[in-house]
Amino acid sequence: MRARFSLQSLILFLPLGFLALFYFYPFAAILGFAFFGNGALDLSGFQAIFSDPYYLSVLWFTTWQAALSTLLTVIAALPAAYIFARYQFRGQTLARALTTLPFLMPTIVVAPAFIALFGPRGILNVALMNLFDLTSPPIQLLDTIWIILLAHIFYNYTIVFRIVSTAWANLDPQLGNAARMLGANRPRVFLEITLPLLLPAILAASLLVFIFDFTSFGVILILGGARLVTLEVEIYRTAANLFDLPLAAALSLVQIFFTLIFIFAYTRLQARVTAPARLRPQHITKRALKTLGEKIFVVANLATMLCFLLAPLGVLILQSLQTAQGFGLQNYFALHENTRGSATFIAPTDAIRNSLVFAGVTVALAVALGLLAAYGITRAQKGGGLFDALFLLPLATSAVTLGFGYIIAFSRAPLDFRAAVWLVPIAHTLVALPLVIRSVVPMLRQIRPNLREAAATLGANPTRVFREIDLPIVERAVIVGAVFAFIISLGEFGATTLIARPEFTTIPLAIYRFLGQPGLANYGQAMALSALLMLVSAAAIALMERARVGEGAEF
């Protein structure tokens, strides 16, 4: 038992050390600065929060919009998760890669696309006005909760879809078949057999989506108008513009506190619903489409899904082709031209290279550390839940607050990392790590212990047990995690501005630069660069997905 414990600590040592150095230390630094900046303890921030009902209303709005967004995202993503788990059809890999694209698109370009679809002069309104002969736009979504909910589903769909679909694909269909043989109808099989077995994965995905929605920033900022405010937005205003650090730090702690409550509730729930299950490799669980009914069902579902996810992206591509001379590729060619001879100009090829390099490092770091952490968490006799929660904290922490922490913490030798370019993938890894862990942990928990024990009894050493039992089962989940790490890094904006050396500009940063200035060409080029971001990402993700071809054969 002792020896096992020390192996335990060794496995967790690396990821925890990483977290301590790049999260807890800078976060403690900013808290110290905010609360002890003047030598004495200054809790005026908390006083301000508790004395003003405004903050309570912000907290309430933040919570309910996140809960509702999460629920709707799960409902929207379940049908597609089922289809991708149970059926084998052509174009599956491509379709799966496409669902990922929304997650990595910067809000600054998604917002105009949403507005072009749902805005007062958007496609939908114009069509309805023509159809029913109306004089004013019938759909008023902008600056309301509706467009925020839509955008949250749009962005986080892929998280639920991927995590649940992966778990579903490994569920043994025999269970359901047996129940049906015994006379249960389809809804009953789903509610009493499938859903309970899927719950761990659904909960894991929901928690992530909830935290993303709870700390939502860009969507609220651009689509919510100025009146709908989440805690994260309030913290940003307080820290970056009012520079009221005691208040910003207090608000950050409130945000973390509530996230921890949700994480705690999740852990309790997760422990109750998780049971070792009979996992099957996918070549057994999946089958081709047989009947016409099945084909119609799949096609209809796919069409709805892709329509919703891809329409805004399609609008964006359309806008990238719009130029002063009509439709054409001028915006794309113009990306390469440094017309103003600017010293801070960055060619799109360089931005793409920078983005890909950062994403590559992030994937490597996040997968390596995430696997170690996931193992440590599932093997820990006690405290596994605590570690689990610790790794989620970076997602719950306001980016601007942590960014200020970096400035204070890493400005002196031997930790003088200011302007260190490698901080970019480090920051991305902090955000990506919980997604890798969340993808892998549920699968690890569901491996039946007797499988491992049997292998051990037959003389396999621990490494071999890992290689032959655990790895084939978690392989898919690792790839899902790797894809998440990749897209988080590609789309990330906030942390990247931390250490923004112009020569290391990423694609999202370059897009923001273009949209910082007026003029048709800037708008067109921002859209062109967004289209390139989609293209490059889709290609890279499809490539990563290829890694799963033929998986399960060694099962």
Next chain:
Amino acid sequence: MKHFLTFFTIIVFTALAACQGTSLQPTTAPGPTATIHIIPAELVVVTHDSFAMSDKALAEFQNANHVKVEILKAGDAGAALNKAILAGADNPLGDLFFGVDNTFLSRAEKADLFEAYKPKGADAIPDAFKLDPQFRLTPIDYGDVCLNYDKAWFKEKNIAPPTTLDDLIKPEYKSLLVVENPASSSPGLAFLLASISRFGADNYLDFWKALRANDVALSEGWNDAYYNKSTWSGNGDRPLVVSYATSPAAEVFFSEGKLTAPPTGNVLGDGACFRQIEFAGIFKNAKNPEMARRFMDFMLTETFQEDIPTQMFVFPIMPNTPLPDFYKFAETPKQPAQLAAEVIDANREKWIKEWTQAVLR
């Protein structure tokens, strides 16, 4: 198993390649070569995201001074200054800071980050811009935040565009205006300050309540207001947007030769615009103070000043700097709103909170 290993090998190699890639320094700087056996000098300019200068000007400075200029962009104007303050005076982020504007001037001065240095040529700067007599911060450029209006829209509706802030609360301009939140946007703050300058600190909220009753639309930032809510963007339904006086000129410049006249105009009546002046200063305890002083001098030379209009779309601070042709569309208000930097600093938070209370909640 095999596939998993392949996958892992790929990412490890990507990572290795990546490490190599990131350690490569860009080689554009013609710094001194190793043969002269001195450590190549480096000057670190800390600035905000909107900073830009031309390759030509940069090369000229680097060659003349045998120095490599490293530009560090630290977020938007507010965030960049806050980061500089957080880093502290004894261990600054770089040698020089560019981009403190007059609304943040007092915050910067209070933090006591900058050393006094009067650059060569500073005498020629018009007195109205010299807000810091000690020259810890030297003005480099200025620009006006004004209302842009959609020329075609007003012509088609046969309404005259507004000329002053007072016009905006009239019924004929109902539901036409979009403004940015002053708590998160620099032009938004400038417009709020213009309203305070016009109506006074005691009465400006009445103006905003009237604006609210007149259905003013709100955006978190300039980008959303300009690209998503304006009529000329094709996305929105607001023909009046708080933007910059140079935006119409930029529309022509970035139209790929299609436009010969801007689609938008400026509301230039007295007190309707707010002037932003941008300053630069040398960090106390800079690693390379001598080079920082030379860069300060350089920023007031014609080479740099001439660059400002096309690179940053603001006006050069030095009078008689030649302007590019398309700047004939960049009008300047005769009488921009005035507020002293110390007054702004003493009240900024209070005004923003009052505004938030009256307009947002």
